[in-house]
Amino acid sequence: MSRRYNSAIIYIILFAMIIQLFPQSSFAQEESGQEEIEEVVLFAKQPNEEIELFEDGKSDKVLVSIPDDTTVELIETEDQVSFVRYLQDSEGRTEWSGYVNILHIIPSDDAEEFRKLRLKPGFDIEKYQAEKMEEDKESNNNDLETKKQESNDKTIEITLNPKTNEPEEQPEKNSQKLIAPKAFSVTSESEVLLRGIALRDETKVYDEDRYTILGTYKKGYILEFHDIDKDWYMTAVPINGKTGFLSKSDVETAVTPQKSQKGVAVKSPVRAYSTASIASKVMKTYEYGTILDYKTFTKGWHEVTVQVNGKAQNGYIQAADIGKLETKLKGYALADPAYVYEQGDRKSTKLKTYKKGSILQFRAHDASWFQIDVAVKGKNQIGYIHKKDLTDKPPLLTGYALKDSTYVFGSRSKKGSKLKTYKKGSILKYRPYDSNWYTATVKVNGKSKTGYIHKNDVSDKPPLLTGYALKDSTYVFGSMSKSGSKLKTYKKGQSLKYRPYNSNWYTATVKVSGKSRKGYVHKKDVGDKPPVFTGFAKNASTYVYSKPDRKSSKLKTYKKGHQLKYYYHSSSWFKSTVVVKGKKRTGYIHVKDVGKATDISFVNPNRVYSYNHMAEDINKLQKAYPDLIKYKVVGKSEYGRNIYAVSLGKGKPTTFINGSHHAREWLTTNLNMYMVEQYAKAYQKNSKIKGYDVRKILNETTIWFIPMVNPDGVTLQQQGLKAFPKNTHASLIVMNNGSTNFKRWKANGKGVDLNRQYDAGWKTIKGNPGRPSYKNYKGKAPATASEVKAVLKLEAEIRPEIAVAYHSSGKILYWNYKQKSADYRRDHAYAKTIGKMTGYGLVYPGPNPSGGGFTDWFIQKRKRPGFTPEISRYVYETNPPLSEFNGAWRENQAVGLHVAQESAKLYMARNKKK
Numbered sequence: 028m029s030r031r032y033n034s035a036i037i038y039i040i041l042f043a044m045i046i047q048l049f050p051q052s053s054f055a056q057e058e059s060g061q062e063e064i065e066e067v068v069l070f071a072k073q074p075n076e077e078i079e080l081f082e083d084g085k086s087d088k089v090l091v092s093i094p095d096d097t098t099v100e101l102i103e104t105e106d107q108v109s110f111v112r113y114l115q116d117s118e119g120r121t122e123w124s125g126y127v128n129i130l131h132i133i134p135s136d137d138a139e140e141f142r143k144l145r146l147k148p149g150f151d152i153e154k155y156q157a158e159k160m161e162e163d164k165e166s167n168n169n170d171l172e173t174k175k176q177e178s179n180d181k182t183i184e185i186t187l188n189p190k191t192n193e194p195e196e197q198p199e200k201n202s203q204k205l206i207a208p209k210a211f212s213v214t215s216e217s218e219v220l221l222r223g224i225a226l227r228d229e230t231k232v233y234d235e236d237r238y239t240i241l242g243t244y245k246k247g248y249i250l251e252f253h254d255i256d257k258d259w260y261m262t263a264v265p266i267n268g269k270t271g272f273l274s275k276s277d278v279e280t281a282v283t284p285q286k287s288q289k290g291v292a293v294k295s296p297v298r299a300y301s302t303a304s305i306a307s308k309v310m311k312t313y314e315y316g317t318i319l320d321y322k323t324f325t326k327g328w329h330e331v332t333v334q335v336n337g338k339a340q341n342g343y344i345q346a347a348d349i350g351k352l353e354t355k356l357k358g359y360a361l362a363d364p365a366y367v368y369e370q371g372d373r374k375s376t377k378l379k380t381y382k383k384g385s386i387l388q389f390r391a392h393d394a395s396w397f398q399i400d401v402a403v404k405g406k407n408q409i410g411y412i413h414k415k416d417l418t419d420k421p422p423l424l425t426g427y428a429l430k431d432s433t434y435v436f437g438s439r440s441k442k443g444s445k446l447k448t449y450k451k452g453s454i455l456k457y458r459p460y461d462s463n464w465y466t467a468t469v470k471v472n473g474k475s476k477t478g479y480i481h482k483n484d485v486s487d488k489p490p491l492l493t494g495y496a497l498k499d500s501t502y503v504f505g506s507m508s509k510s511g512s513k514l515k516t517y518k519k520g521q522s523l524k525y526r527p528y529n530s531n532w533y534t535a536t537v538k539v540s541g542k543s544r545k546g547y548v549h550k551k552d553v554g555d556k557p558p559v560f561t562g563f564a565k566n567a568s569t570y571v572y573s574k575p576d577r578k579s580s581k582l583k584t585y586k587k588g589h590q591l592k593y594y595y596h597s598s599s600w601f602k603s604t605v606v607v608k609g610k611k612r613t614g615y616i617h618v619k620d621v622g623k624a625t626d627i628s629f630v631n632p633n634r635v636y637s638y639n640h641m642a643e644d645i646n647k648l649q650k651a652y653p654d655l656i657k658y659k660v661v662g663k664s665e666y667g668r669n670i671y672a673v674s675l676g677k678g679k680p681t682t683f684i685n686g687s688h689h690a691r692e693w694l695t696t697n698l699n700m701y702m703v704e705q706y707a708k709a710y711q712k713n714s715k716i717k718g719y720d721v722r723k724i725l726n727e728t729t730i731w732f733i734p735m736v737n738p739d740g741v742t743l744q745q746q747g748l749k750a751f752p753k754n755t756h757a758s759l760i761v762m763n764n765g766s767t768n769f770k771r772w773k774a775n776g777k778g779v780d781l782n783r784q785y786d787a788g789w790k791t792i793k794g795n796p797g798r799p800s801y802k803n804y805k806g807k808a809p810a811t812a813s814e815v816k817a818v819l820k821l822e823a824e825i826r827p828e829i830a831v832a833y834h835s836s837g838k839i840l841y842w843n844y845k846q847k848s849a850d851y852r853r854d855h856a857y858a859k860t861i862g863k864m865t866g867y868g869l870v871y872p873g874p875n876p877s878g879g880g881f882t883d884w885f886i887q888k889r890k891r892p893g894f895t896p897e898i899s900r901y902v903y904e905t906n907p908p909l910s911e912f913n914g915a916w917r918e919n920q921a922v923g924l925h926v927a928q929e930s931a932k933l934y935m936a937r938n939k940k941k
Contacts, residue, residue: 788878
């Protein structure tokens with residue numbers, strides 16, 4: 028300021044606090060971002076879950092899972108992740124460094140409050156962190172405004188004395204006096220050049236006034252300076268031509284004098300940085316156990332010499348990463364096996380052997396070898412183990428479950444929760460943890476979790492397993508290929524011994540021509556439990572014996588066709604559990620006394636086939652062919668007997684076949700039931716009937732049967748009055764024109780002719796007696812008989828493409844009921860084919876057919892083909908004799924398959940039009 032002025036007013040704005048809130052220009056070379064190390068607490072999204080520690084900020088590789096509510100050291104934060112150091116409690120305490128999502132980080136000061144908040148219903152950690160960020164942002168803005176205001180309030184006016192150029196005290200009440208700084212000279216203070224490191228993220232260098240900031244250094248930057256007083260250092264190098272000053276609280280001074288020492292890297296990797304900050308450039312890395320020459324530098328850092336492009340440069344290593352030479356190091360055997368040698372030479376004597384994954388302690392020796400203490404023949408001895416045979420990270424091991432239920436626990440306690448269970452012999456992956464436990468990563472509800480396996484529960488050698496052949500012919504192959512040579516064959520259910528080999532194969536030792544051979548068994552061909560056989564009694568009396576000997580006592584007897592469960596015992600006997608006098612007993616069944624469904628004939632069509640026979644056989648057939656045959660009750664007869672509907676096949680297009688609308692025509696039930704069984708057998712055997720591919724047809728269609736539409740009438744015709752309540756006898760005799768011989772009975776139990784009950788020309792039916800009778804009475808109204816209602820109910824459900832109603836007798840075929848044009852031509856063609864198959868003559872009715880029959884109604888109502896074959900030679904007012912069955916079967920055995928095949932074609936054609 029010019030001396031011509033008596034006084035000058037200088038407004039000095041004290042903005043030190045404000046300027047700290049904004050980025051300062053920096054003359055340090057390294058990138059920013061490293062925060063001062065502090066302790067924080069990691070919390071999972073939900074209590075008791077775990078936090079994954081990743082290898083780096085962008086990797087999916089998980090180093091370890093950290094328990095909920097764990098304190099760690101926060102080293103630095105970048106983007107959405109933070110670099111932390113975690114000390115895992117185990118033998119020797121394992122140190123992990125890696126990255127976690129910042130979502131999980133809670134400052135220590137806020138941890139207690141967070142523990143309480145997270146217990147409240149509906150608490151969301153993501154919402155909590157978002158709200159905290161908003162609060163911090165608002166708080167920072169408020170602090171900024173406050174500091175600006177304080178700066179404005181501290182704007183003071185100083186008048187300088189024109190003679191002394193020193194400030195004079197002003198009279199204003201609120202004015203403040205600023206003391207001008209003294210001038211310093213290096214010669215007047217210590218001339219010793221000191222070194223140290225910047226401690227703050229932005230370590231400020233001030234001008235002489237101690238307020239003006241000349242620049243900043245990044246944390247860890249290596250500084251040179253002089254000591255000038257108890258609070259300040261003066262920089263050795265001018266800043267923009269000015270002398271700079273550093274607050275002693277912002278700097279850590281290097282030790283003097285520095286000492287040259289040797290140490291060993293106690294983590295992997297140990298990094299040498301360009302400055303004393305892990306945010307700076309990594310100049311070199313050292314493996315675990317590397318012997319290092321270094322100089323002491325500060326409390327937290329050592330100085331090393333690093334060669335970069337042939338030039339020696341100073342690098343800096345964290346002091347915690349280097350231990351004394353005699354430090355006991357912990358590691359794991361990596362080689363399998365890992366040898367301890369007498370000398371540091373692989374050609375020297377081997378003193379001891381360790382399995383891969385063994386936890387070892389050792390000391391640094393030289394660039395290639397570690398020293399290790401071992402006991403040889405009871406004497407302690409120093410041995411040497413090569414560095415390539417060890418690792419500081421627990422290696423991934425492959426082993427085998429030893430117990431029938433081998434558990435992965437949620438903690439290192441066999442009383443803890445079980446995360447997963449493995450069968451004996453299962454191939455497992457795990458890592459060594461301590462002397463008793465391995466760690467394993469398993470999936471629980473789709474999430475990876477770290478669990479623990481006890482060392483006694485697994486082995487590195489595959490255990491010998493006992494299993495059972497699951498296929499009829501289970502092979503031991505000469506190689507791991509099902510197309511390879513077969514060394515041995517086992518029958519289904521036979522036991523065999525083998526060991527786990529890989530994910531698809533077991534190994535087994537078998538005798539071939541008297542010599543032991545190693546073979547392979549596919550895992551899908553064997554199981555750890557004996558397979559249960561389902562078979563059927565073949566004999567009229569099939570016995571379960573007390574011993575595998577036909578001369579032993581009989582524990583139980585089963586009728587032919589009874590379904591049985593049993594296990595393999597030997598080539599001649601099966602083993603079964605039966606209940607005798609309320610107690611379970613093990614019994615034996617001879618292999619010749621039981622068989623598959625296809626070995627048994629359930630339906631005997633060459634007998635007077637009753638309602639009860641039919642009901643029993645339907646049940647047996649469904650059990651024998653559960654994937655192919657289903658049945659249900661679609662209604663009740665007038666006297667409460669079930670009207671059964673049976674489905675055969677797996678396709679959408681349907682065909683409907685029925686029998687025994689008329690009581691005395693029950694031979695049609697024999698035909699229906701035999702057709703069901705023979706078609707099912709052919710399907711199972713993949714055989715053909717009269718050239719028709721049964722399996723193909725039944726895979727593409729479904730045939731529905733009501734084998735006995737009129738169970739009351741059939742029962743009365745076969746058994747007479749004894750099968751009905753006494754109070755009905757009189758009325759039944761009246762309906763039978765006074766006779767007690769019901770062999771001519773045609774109607775249902777109420778005297779209604781069911782094939783005159785359908786609403787097709789019902790009003791004009793001829794020959795109606797006008798009252799209930801053994802034949803021809805059409806009822807008071809169409810579709811009023813309960814049996815007819817059941818038939819119509821099923822028809823409406825399945826909507827068949829073609830219907831066939833079997834009757835007897837006469838060997839003729841009804842096919843026409845008032846069809847016209849195209850429908851007539853279509854149905855006539857079908858009828859001629861069926862006529863040719865059966866040898867039955869086609870009936871061409873006149874212009875006014877009687878009507879009332881099921882196929883009359885079906886043809887008229889649905890406009891679809893319907894056929895009524897009359898089986899057997901003509902008989903008058905009685906049932907056809909059983910001798911007619913074989914001929915009827917020969918004539919009709921392929922009819923069901925033919926109409927099913929044509930139904931599929933009609934179904935496809937109609938759906939194409941849609």
